[in-house]
Amino acid sequence: MKFINIQIYTILLVLNVLSLRIYSQSKISLNSSDIVWKLKPQAEVGQDSLKIFTSNYSDTNWVKAVVPGTIFNSYVVSGVEKDPNFGDNIYQVDKAKYDRSFWYRSEFSVPENFTKDIIWLNFEGINREGDIYLNGKKLATLNGMMQRGKFDITKLVHRNEKNVLAILVSIPKQPLNNYGSPTYISSAGWDWMPYVPGLNSGITDDVYLSNTNKITIVDPWIHTDLPSNGRADLEIKVDLKNSSAQNQEGILTGVIMPGNITFSKKINLDANGLTSIKLSKEQFPELAIQNPKLWWPNGYGDPNLYTCQFTFKIGEVVSDAQKVTFGIKKYTYDTEGGVLHVSISGKRVFLKGGNWGMSEYMLRCRGDEYDLKVKLHKEMNYNIIRNWLGSTTDDEFYEACDKYGIMVWDDFWLNANPNLPLDIHVFNNNVVEKIKRVRNHASIAVWCGDNEGVPQAPLNGWIAENIKTFDNNNRHYQPCSNTGNLSGSGLWGNKDPRFYFTKYPAAYVGTGDGPGWGLRTEIGTAVFPNIESFKKFIPEKDWWPRNDMWDKHFFGQKAFNASPDNYDKSITERYGKPNNLEEYTTKAQLLNIETNKAMYEGWLDHMWEDASGIMTWMSQSSYPSMVWQTYDYYYDLTGAYWGVKSACEPLHIQWNPVNNSVKVINTTGTDFKNLNAEAVVYNLDGKQVTKYNQKAVVDSYSNTATESFVIPFYSNQKDLAFQKNVVASSTDGGNTRDITDGDSNSRWASKSTDDEWIYVDLENEYVVNRVVLNWENAYGKEYKIQISTDAKNWTDASIIKDGKSGLQTISFDEMKARYVRMLGVKRGSGWGYSLYDFKVFGAETNTNSSDLNPVHFIRLKLKDAQNKLISENFYWRGTNMKDFTELNKLPKAKVDVSTKVVKENGKYVVKSKVSSPSGIAFGVHIQVLNDKDGTQILPVIVSDSYFTLLKGESKEITIEFDEALLKNGEKPLVKAVPYNK
Template sequence: MIQNLKMMLRVLLAMVLLAVSQHTWAQEKISLNSDNKVAWQIKPLSEVGIDGQKISTPGASFRNYIAGVVPGTVFTAYVNAGHVSNPDYSDNIYQVDESLFNRPFWYRAEFKLPASYHQGQRVWLHFDNTNRYADFYCNGVKLSGTAHSTKDVSGHMLRTKYDITGIVNQEGINAVAVLITDADQKKTRTAKEGFGVTASPTYLAAAGWDWMPYVPGRLAGITGNAYLEITGDVVMEDPWVRSQLESDEYAYLFLSSAIRNTAMTEKEVTVSGTVNPGNITFSKKIRVPAQSVSTIRFNKADFEQLIVHHPKLWWPNGYGDPNLYTCTLTCSADNVVSDTREITFGIRKYEYQFVKNKKGWPVMNFLVNGRKIYLKGGNWGMSEYLLRCHGKEYETKIKLHKDMNYNIIRTWTGCVTDDEFYEYCDKYGIMVWEDFWLYVAYNDVASDGDFIANAVDKVRRLRNHPSIALWCGANETHPKPALDDRLRAIVAQEDHNDRMYKSSSNQDGLSGSGWWGNQPPRHHFETSGSNLAWNKPAYPYGTDHGYGMRSEIGMATFPNFESVKQFIPANQWWPLPSDEALKNADSTVWNRHFFGKEASNANPVKYKASVDTQFGVSQSLEAFCEKAQYLNIEVMKGMYEAWNDKMWNDAAGLIIWMSQSAYPSFVWQTYDYYYDATGAYWGAKKACEPVHIQWNAANNAVKVINSTLSEIKDLTATATIYNIHGKALPGYASVANVNIAAGNIKEAFTLNLDNARIGSNSLDRLSPLHFIKLELKDRKGNVLADNFYWRNGLKELDYTALNDLPSANMSLEIKERRAAADSGRLTVMITNHSKTIAFGNRIRLVDRKTKARILPVIMSDNYFTLMPGERKQVTIEATAGQLANGADVLLKQYGYKEQKKLSVSFK
């Protein structure tokens, strides 16, 4: 009996040890990306003499392969390997033989399981995105489709995963192979067929648009993350946290997840969760049959703790903090943790109202958490034209959008497929208008099934993001009825109709697209015209109606000279192409970067003429680029301010085409490809301020814009008018006390700028070219907002007198210098010591050692003007790595040579 007792104790001890061992099994995610010590090989299918089973055998290898880039594209791999000249520069990408890339390619890599792997765990092989078709193999076994099928996975946002537990080598080498087949359409640049039918769903800009070139291979590749996951037999799939905001005091949480049981026996599964902040805990059991999938749900009826009291709400930028919650889910079977997931979500409520304008046409208004949100933002076509944007670089782009006071980004035709984009939009309060993959004349696709499969996966993948504000079926058209109905049903079923599905990007409550050529501010204040003027019936446009909710409007946008030098060869800098060449020439390097025929919507002829006539004919590219920045400021600011002027009185928001630069070009951007902020950036940032004061170039009215959720009282609005000599003219000044309700506009006064009062350029008279400075102060005299304009009262838009301003004596003084582990901050005071105007002051930072530009930076202001004796404080932020060598601070006054003013160390 004692012997039996000892045996029982040994068995019990073994069971306890096994249980402890099992409980310590941690779910792991192991990256197979090429930047994580996994070496991918790429080779064309036509040059490989063996099949996928053999290619995916451990120890096999390609001869003369190209090192693969994952995530990335085939073409990018060849660029990185030096087989293609820098495609950013000159017309290099147009010289590439596209037939070398417009064909199938093999990817191959080898990996080992982590040392922590234990017998009995499941091994999953994941690929987040593959474009355009993919077939998968591992350790000599075909994972996808059937033994002889091809193009098994079809799309570009369809996640794939395979349970490779039964074929994986637990201690030795494993091999994976993926055959990527390119899209069927546009096999050559000059092919006449479109790219929207057979190719979709894909990156629709890959075959070229008026802002990025045709990319050989059309972005075929393993374009998303590749990784392994180690779990138990039971896993959660697409867990979903949905919030319902009942009031500001109560929110309800609903959670659900598919539970997959891969075991050969039924499992009793426990799913437990914790939500923070709040330490909300819950747990529930479900029985899942063998080799099947069940769904588990949690709601307030069963778990009262899912009623959140006084929730911390997620707000768009400018309206409040984008508060986020984290839900940690644990899935256990047989008292062993089998899978864990962490979900970031936000508690918010989207609503949409259609308010009739003066002509009785509906204008779509956005509401978040019960409050009207005035939309200010930009369109993204691509994150980067070769899909080279990843990780923290998305934070850079989104921070720049936040800095411009934007609150929404539209992903044109759904060309963004990286999770990091949405994660940073969540973090910084940027709403996302999410398109599907249809555009203009192409409202049909070759395979409805492929399109729908990608759409379902897209919604499931993105629905936890509070930043998703709208699902949109097609760009400037409507999906064919069958697709439209399916997309609407997908959003209803998979996203609970919490966010609108809208068929078209520019109609049905929206006011159209365009126009896209540069127009002076007065034009935008006087007319809202756009492309729906040709609709039947025509959309009604006018001075006080038709602005509505505009999803596209844009302009050509010259970058700074320092950027142009990086992609235009020096022997092509000057002169600029003739008007005839801009209209008709195909092969100029300027046209290849979209200042010419390919970007005719931007009207480069008019843009060039505007710079020349308004600011004077230039003698060099550097001078032209400088003058262009002030056109950029004026036009971009004028567009947003014209919409501001009608806020909630017809106008509901403006999304420019485009805010993000995917390729070195001269169109559709705020910051450029190298993150240098153009004048358009500063025009947008100023006009989109939550509290703003502005001048109407058409009727001289000065209005205060309050797009915040708070009433503002006891404000003082002032306007000071300066002549060309920098003298303030009291007879033209205006002042008013203003109280302004939340989310409202208020006219303060109208400037008296009667042309008859304009005299010569004498010291005491209002000169033809003069300046308007607006300020809005609180009761303590603190400046809440300011604005600055240049105006010619006799010859409209003639600013050539700026070229005759004398050089000003300027100083820069360090007010604060702060270095942190990850960033640095510099505050400088700029003073104009002269008796003349210091117009157009631009600050730049360069590396103190290498003299290379320090970009990107977040700067409080730039391209600013200082009147005689005036001072301005400017803050500049950059990463610690950028500032490691210290920085030189350069200052350039309009029309004069740039000067180094400070040399700063951050150590």
């Protein structure tokens, strides 16, 4: 019996391969890599417009076109325009040359093996509108970049001579936001990319010929349901188009792999009609799959995928075939506590991801490059990408997300402004097309209607109905990207790391649902690149100091939301004023690590209380710039990349810089028992400060944040307010000095009005960063902590909007103060404000300087029960937590590198051991260079960088890159450079 099953399996496999081979022979690309395309402005074609449809037309003065691609990019590739990435070249382009209609023209022959009944001409996307002509006859107009075209050209094509294909492409109407939609809205310029001449108009997706018989398969759709994770019920919907004038009968067959699940159905088709077929387990019990291999997001399990090969035959002749890839999963959603939560196959998923503004600002990202971009997201331990404004439309993006377990929050093409597209019906048609094109992808997790707004009527209702009709409500529809059980969007500029841990990391817009961590779909910071990348796009004369050319690449007023001035200030405050570009870029990477790691760790620290996810703005770079990226435009891995990669580890140990708690974060589908958590504190000389070291055995359950211990930095900290004088606006119980007497049983109370205050005179000026209030039941619901040096001019240090009774710790950035005040805004009871204690702590009073340096290190380790290292984390901390300038006094360090290089499957795999024999090597940056010319090899996948080695320590590093990046005789050279070089 086993032998017979193997025989049947082999025969089916052979038939499957044969049908695939037949189908692949029946599809011929018409992209510019296969035929020649030319283009020319419509206005310059003039009276030749009829002649261009003839095969003897001379197009020698036309520009060679890149298809798929944009008109402006074709001129760049042809050398007519200077490199738009460099300097301010793109700002110097005459927009009028491209902001108009263009003709595309090509000639093709019909392959001899096109022997089936119908020859089809297929378009996958034109931005924004295209009139399509074949041999002088207009076939149709495609409108909207998602609109597909499939045209029967059997009677129009010449079998024995060239065929002329011409497309008149028109640019989107302006303003793009939202009148020009559906289109790539940011093409008209944003605060992270310049205006693109021609607004990215062109033939922006694949063009190809296909050959079938009379019956074609249209948009097969596989819906998966999970009664339990031990069984999947598949429901298959397929449309069959009969293009003949006669009724037809044939057999639809499907083969699902793995599992070799085969089904077939005889179907009668009406002449010139479309027949919808629905297949379910009631008809085909084999569509109930036992113990399916589920598709899981990155970190929660393997992203298992299935394929279904559809074939339609009339008799023994294959009329059409299509192959669909899908994943078995079930998305569910809840809004417990006013926060959107996403679950998959019964498991809540903490969302860790980033926004893609565009895959590339001139739509030059194609094919395998998507695999690289998404793989880098997997390497950063992300599990979701937000396709912001639906700006990425290529199939390869979704295929890569399926492959690497990256969910997609998928927007449509609307942004904030309360206006409708000029043609709402075209917009709606493109919505339907998008859903149909991508709905089989397991990665689609959320549909979103509008960026920072709600789609105007009637579009909001139409989108919701389209999702219900064409996606079976399989995925949640979120009308607005930052409200409706979400916590807003922004901020987009860097903050002190403690900001992300402190109630509440405020959003910039969209906070109508109240404060909280919640699900934040946008938050970010400027991210300066490494010096090698900077020099690729900024002219040498503009390298230093900061100038207007930097702003052209969005480090200035053009990207004011990124707060570049504050970014500058933070580098100087924390690491010392840079004297040149090299110092600036080096110190910037430390800031990048700090800020980006803290964003994710701040949310993870509050996982499910009330945080459910965070998406940084942005996780990849579409234009060479200094803002909002992890890896940069050239795929160099900045400090932001490494901060994110560390924070987003599926099983992760982390430190809270506000309360010094150390937690084990488990964003996996697995429970872990008897883990060993450890914290070791080192001074700048590399010696342990053992009084702060901690250890604990921890059980870490799936989807939890579990506290291991608290590092006792505050254990002997002095209360600066102890027994100091106090002044209040009123007293209606107790005495003012009762809040600084050290007795938590005595209290002060104000009159029963909202606008009351009380302040402590510290008697001297201190740098303060924390206040502890011990409230009686008559507490402050809303209040401010303010500081002053003269008791007349007050500055807000912190604003509390959800105060509670009991002990409350309020941390804030270090500020110089002699006077510290609680200013009541709104009482939490019918009584006044009543405090047992008012304590103030300052930066320089944390510990005795004899046992802890002003800057010191924290190394966390998490090991399993067998003592295998699972997670390691490293921080630098200051007694003044905004001042790390002592790092600049570290003795110079030299590291040793030993390397072994092998070739595997078209890749170089480089294994290096990096050692520090003589002292601390802080922030070791890893690069791979070409040994012949010293240039950086990119892109590369690197296991670690910006790590710190103590004296005598070493680390194993693995580096991988494509073999094609090196030519004959060239070899990779691993460069390891510490901050204290």
